[in-house]
Every structure is written in structure tokens, then in C-alpha cells.
Amino acid sequence: MEHIAIIGNGISGVTLARHIRKLSDKKITIISAESDYFFSRTALMYVYMGHMTFEHTQPYENWFWKKNSIELKKGYVHKIDTDNKTLHFNEGDTLVYDKLVIASGSKPNKFGWPGQDLNGVQGLYSKQDLENLEIYAPNNKVCKGAVIVGGGLIGIELAEMLNSRNIPVTFLVRESSFWNGVLPEGESQMINRHIKNHHIDLRLSTNLKEIISDHNGKVKSIIIEETGEELPCDFVGLTAGVTPNISFLKDSKIKINRGVLVNRFLETNIKDVYAIGDCAEQHEAIGNRRSIEAVWYTGRMMGETLAQTICDNRMEYKPGHWFNSAKFLDIEYQTYGWVHGKKGKPDYEAHFHWKHDDDTKCITIAYHRDTNQFLGINTFGIRMRHEVFDRWLTEKRDIDYVVEHLEDANFDPEFYKRFENEIKETYNNTLQTN
């Protein structure tokens, strides 16, 4: 029986294993150094905020793995010998595979700031990070103030988390407005205001210079690059993005760049070795996507696809239309297709923007300047239907059609106030003035 070894028990590795099991009776081993069972990283924040326990983050009950004869191995792979198809573990033991899948995920970026390895300085990625948070920021007595460095999706989650325990948070963001590398200006500024309304001290265009230690090797304060100001704090969250977690591959023959390099079939340069999820890097980016996509559903989709290849139905990874979602404190965000912020916005892309008076809801529709073709939508505070936008993108609808039929895409709960008419009105008025 062929033995498939998977390094990483995150969404990509686990999805792959589940699908291989559906298609075959190959032997499957999932390896992780992080946790005994698969859990949802995306839910770490809810454990810290007391919305759920860690057990709730595990999507499958513990009997699931045995029942589906998926073997789980806890251990850290420190060396891969692809010539002999052998994995070497920190603990000294080894494991022989027929096919190997690297699904080792990411790790938080650290940009060489002085003091970045002090106690009380950490990212938010792993289960261990969550446990350390409970040590260094369990409440506002132990942690009188926290600083978060890096204004992305994980940064804002960490801010919300600390805020939930009444720990004063200073949020350092390099950009001139929150996440405006991705979000158009109107949206980004609405989120700025929302963050400040939650009593989070948002500092835009602000960089970290260094982190200062106390006598015991624990963070005492940080210094801001621009002003030289020293902010006392007991906790520093480093959330300036993630990079593939592949340092253990350095001495192997597997070709890496920032991530593990793969072709469209998710194959590496070595036969029978594949990579999926956060750690995989496409030789060439697919469409507008990035060559490394560190999001939940792309990991899942790569797992779904690679299972076919491994079970003898070689299949290309062909993601459909881009979509994603996030939540900024109380405001939900969804996106379908491509809507660019200032940075990286192609010349042909034009925007229609509508914002509700209460400053918690807005949408931006991107369309082609010349053809009016609908390119994508960002929606804040209004839920939309994935299926409908996916179809409209495939059908290459124009923006008039999309605005006209917006109610078909609404996914808010029943009885919610609807805004389509207001949006249409704004749309018609904007067009006339244009």
C-alpha cells in the first residue's frame, strides 16, 4: 500500500487527507509538531475572547481520524532525505514515505527589529502563541498596555482580542490608512474610524524602531521610528504579515524561494513531493492572485485538487474567481472578484462607492472604465451571496446589471433593513455627474 506522508495538520493537509481517503485506501500519515488534532487557526481569537474553548476549534471529533484510518503523528520534521524518501524527526525517529506533501503553513514575519525575541513579544499564529498570550496578557493587571505592530487582518484581530480584556492597545500601522494596500480609500478610512470608536489608539504612518527590555528579558517599552516616542507596554504583538514556514527544508533538495516552489499541479522539483497551502509558492502567479496565497480556502482548494493527482487523476490547480472575507471588530467584510486599493490598481479599473450614513456599511464596485464590465465588489456590513457574484463574474455582466440586480445577491438575515434602493439612487446620481 502506498504511504502518503503529509507534513502539517492544518486545513490544507487535512483536506488532502480526507479526499485521498474518499478516493482510495492508501496509507495516510499526518504529521504536526503543533497540536494533537486539527484545529481552526482562524478561531484562535475566539478562544482568547472566551467565546469558545479550544476544543470547539476542532472541526472533527477525536474518533474521526481512527475511523477513517488517518494516522496522526506528533513530531517535528527537521530533515527530509528525498533520495531515500525518509523524514527525520527532532525526536530522533524516522518515517519512510512513498509520496510526501508539504503543508507546513506560515510563520509570523519578523523584520529584524531590535528586541523582537524578548519575552512578551510574539506573533499570533499558533496554539503556542495563544498560550503565551495567556501568560503575558491574561488581563489588564499583568498587562497594563499592549502595542500591535502591523495593520493587517491578524493585527486587527489581536487588537480586538486584547480590547476584549480591557487591555489598552496602541496599534502601529505603517500605511497612511488601515490596510489601504488592499482596500480603497473610502473603506479604509471608515475602518480607521471604527477602530478608534473602539478606543483603540490607532497610529497611522507609524513604524516600530525598537523594543526595549526590562531586567528580566521581558518587554518594557517600544520606541517609535518617526517621533522617537517611547511607549511603555507589557506586550508587543508582531502582526506584519506571514511567510512560509519552510526553514526545515533549507538543506533538502527541494527547491524553495520564499515558499516551496510548485507548478500548477502543485508538484515540486522532486518527484513524489508536493506542496500545498500557505507554504506553496507558484512559479508564476495565477491571474491576479499572488504567487503565495495565505488564506484558508485556497489551502482547502489545493488539498481538494492534489487529492485527485495523488489518486492517479493528475489535475491542475485552477482556482475560480477570487473571493475572501474578514471581520473588522463589528464590521463584516466580504469581497468577490477584484477590487484594488490605490496600490496596484490597474488603469482600466474604475470604482463606484456607496457608504451608509451610520458609517458601518459601504460597498465598492469595481468595473472596467471602457467596457463597464463588472470586475469585483467589496462589501462592508452587508452580507452578499457568493454564488450570485461568482455567476455574474463568469457571465461578465456589466456594472449596470449588477447594481440593478443587487437584491438578488443580498445574504443578510431576514428582516434586515435593505439598502439596494439607496445604492441605486447614489449610482444613478454619480453617473449623471460623471
Added chain:
Amino acid sequence: MSLKLNYSMSLGNSYGLTKTQKVASAVGMLGLFILTLALFNVEFPNKTIALTLALSMLFAGVIWFSNSMYLSKSKGIKNDGVYFKSLSSKGLTGWLIGVALTLFYIVLYFYPEYLGLAQKGEENTGLVALFDPLSQLLSGRNASQWFVYGTLYTVAILVFGYKFILKYRHNRYEQIRTISVMFFQLAFAFLIPEFMYVMNSDLPYYDLKNVWPLNYYNFEQYRIKAFINAGNIGLAMLIFGIVSIFVITPILTYKYGKRWYCSWVCGCGALAETAGDSFRQLSDKSKFAWNVERWVIHSVLVFVVLMTTAVIHSYLGNDTSKYWLTKSSFLTGVGVLLTLVFAGTMIFKRKELAKDAKYGAIGYFIVIAVLFAMYFFSKDNTLFVFKSESLRKSYGFLIGSIFSGVIGTGFYPIFGSRVWCRFGCPMAAILGFQQRLFSKFRITTNGGQCISCGNCSTYCEMGIDVRAYAQKGENIVRSSCVGCGICSAVCPRGVLKLENDSMKGRINPNEILLGNDVDLMSLVNENR
């Protein structure tokens, strides 16, 4: 996990109550304290004032508390610290309240004299006497333990309903639904029966929204007699009771799912959603619990069908010339009806039932066998060796009192708020059966947006593992779903929507979710 323990040690500062909230709690507690004093037979100089004071303090305390808890914060999901608070995470407070509630229910059902219920010919004392003025005001008679219970039950739904509405300030579905249950409790369960008594004191107590088999005693002989003796209005009520089972319920459930009843009308649901809201997350989500649920709830259903049939059977006559409905025509009718339902399901819906079909068949054949036995072997109201009366009594004791009251409500802080609705309620079983097979209702999953975070499953009071469906891009069509809408509310990615839409494509098992290669999707999803 160790995290939780660590935290509860350092609890005091971040998740503790603010000063205002403490004072507000104290006001509410004082109201309860007055009631407790009454329970211990403290004589108040003026009962009306004491009762008014107690109830007002309960209202004021909870309303003030809720305002301070929610109005100062932004609109949104308010579950911070749920698993750090002793009350909502099976901590000491949770257990203490559980024990207190359980004891209260035991006394209420089995030892009402301790609450002060008058023994024959005497005056009420204690707690029951405290409620005499209110009962006099409404219906001109003295209170009973049930009046006390009904009042407290209604007060609980009203005050905690208010709290719930503030908690979900951003969610119109939750607000409107809660206003609905508050209205039905206050009007239908509490006020209307009292007024009906004033109008016609021969009428039996009838909460019109309480449909058989939840209202398992509705067709007992003494009630039927009372209905018939009360003339037209009584007859109308009896007919309404029957129409609500066979006409109103199926139509509404077809259009809206069982939620129209369980989360919009029902009193048990109302208490669970309001006073029980702090405990919804404690429901057991394991597959094991789901198996237990299906066995237990369907056994209760079989039990109540047989019990009701036996009871009605026992007081019908044999002579067709006296009354058209006789013992044998009644039994035949029940048998035919059940056979029609069973055959229809097996013919048209077999595929959707899958494995459950087997259990359905077992249940059906047991019922039919017993019907036959009744027909052939019962003499003088006995069924084999059981008297139908003792069947009724044991149902009333086991299911009506112990299950729905003592366990169902008393154990809120331990098993979660909908234990009765999930494991015990025969009404829920019937509605659920229809919801699963003949209803437009489903929870739609939003393509590939689910991030498997688990908020939905955690906060599903019915213990449904919502995530298991959502992360497969599959709609949720489960008989137990009461349509409370909380899974949709707490989902941080906007994945879930409760909807009534066409029956076609309602159940949509997917292996590959929307967003992936369209060829792969059709290869895997259509090849199944």
C-alpha cells in the same frame, strides 16, 4: 484546557461586573429575596405592595443590568468572556443555580404545599398567598402554585427577552422573534386563559398556542367534557385544538419550518431563548449526543401517541348509534392516518431519510402493533396489564414533569437551554420530521466562505454541528433546528442564512466547494 483554569483565577478585573451592574443585580436579587421571605412564611403587612415591590424590582434589576451591559457598547456580537464566567461555563454559579432551579421544580410539581398551596378548605399561605392579590385582580380567584409559576415564567420571559433584544440590537430577526415570543407568552399563556375563566368558569385552562402533543392532556375525558359542556365557545376551542394539529401546523411548517412554533410562539422555546440564552453554548455537540437525541425524542413521540390513543380509546363507547366515534372506528382512524403518513414518506422521501428510514419503520410498526393489541385485547380500559389511566399518569410524571420541567429547565446551566426541546418534546419531533422532509425552510450556506471557526456550532442550542455542513458548502436541513438564527448571527464571515425557498436543491451535499475549478467541482459533485 489549562487556559481556562488560569483565567478564572485572574477573573476579577476584566470580565467581572461593573459597579452599576452589581447594583442592578442587587436590586433584582432583592426582588427575589422578598419572594423567598414569602416562601418561608414571613407575613407581609400588605401583600399587594410586597408583590408589586418584588416584581418591580425583578423588572428594574434586569432592565437596568441589561442597559448597562449592552447600551454602552457598540452593536455586534456580545459573547466576550462567556467561557470565563462561572455562570455560563458550568462553573460554581452555574451549578448552584442549576440545583436551586431543580429543587424549585421538584417542590412545584410534587410538594406544592411547601410553596403555601392551601390544603382543603384552608387559606393559601407563603409564596402562593403572596400572589393571591394578582390572581384576584385577573380572575377573581385565589392563586394556585401554577399561577405563581405562570407569573414567574412570564416575568422571566419578559425581562430576559428585553435583555436579549438589547444583546442583539443589530439583528432585526432576533428582535422581532423575541417580541413575538414575549407577546405569545404574556397574552396567550398568561392573560387570555385568566380572562376566559372570568368569561366562563367551566372552561378548562387552555393556552391556545399549546398544541397537542406538547399539550399532551388536551384530549382527556374531563377536558373534552368541559369543552362540550361549555357550549359553543368550548366546542370552538376543541375544534381549534384539532385544527391546529392537522391544518395550521402542517401549513406553517411547510412554509417556514418548525421555527414558526419553536422560536416564535412556543412558551418552552421562549424561556429557553430568553432566560436560557446564557446557557445555549452548553449543548452537547457530539455525534453520540445526536444519536441519543434521535432515540429518545422519537420514543417520547411513540409514547405520547400511544398514551393519547389509549386515553381517548378508554372513554369512547362501542355503540355507533349513540355516537359516531366509537372505540374501533377511532383506532382504525389512527391506524389509517399513521399508515398514510408512513407509506407516503417511504414512497416519496425514502432517499432523503437514508438510514433513519429503518428507525422510522421500527417506530411505526410498534405503534401499529399496539393499536392492534388495543383492539383485540383491551377490556375495560386496560391495555394488557396497564390501565390507560396509569399510562397517562406515568407519561405526565416522567415526561410532563420530570423531563420538561426538572431536567429541561432545572438543568439549563448544565446541559444548555434546549434539553427538553431537543431530547424530549414530541411536538418538536413531529415538526422536525416535517421540516426535514416537507418544508421550504433551510439554512443556506454561502458558497466557499466558511473558515471552520466553529462559532455556529458552539452557539447552536440544539447541539447541531452547523460547521460540519457549512465547511462542506452544504445547506443545513436538520429536523432539530428550531430556526433561532443564532448560528447565522454569530458567524463572523456571513456564511449562514435562514431562508424559505423552493424545495428543489434544498439538500445539496458537496465535496468540492464553490470557488474551486469548475471542472473539478462537476467531476466530484456530480459523480456521486
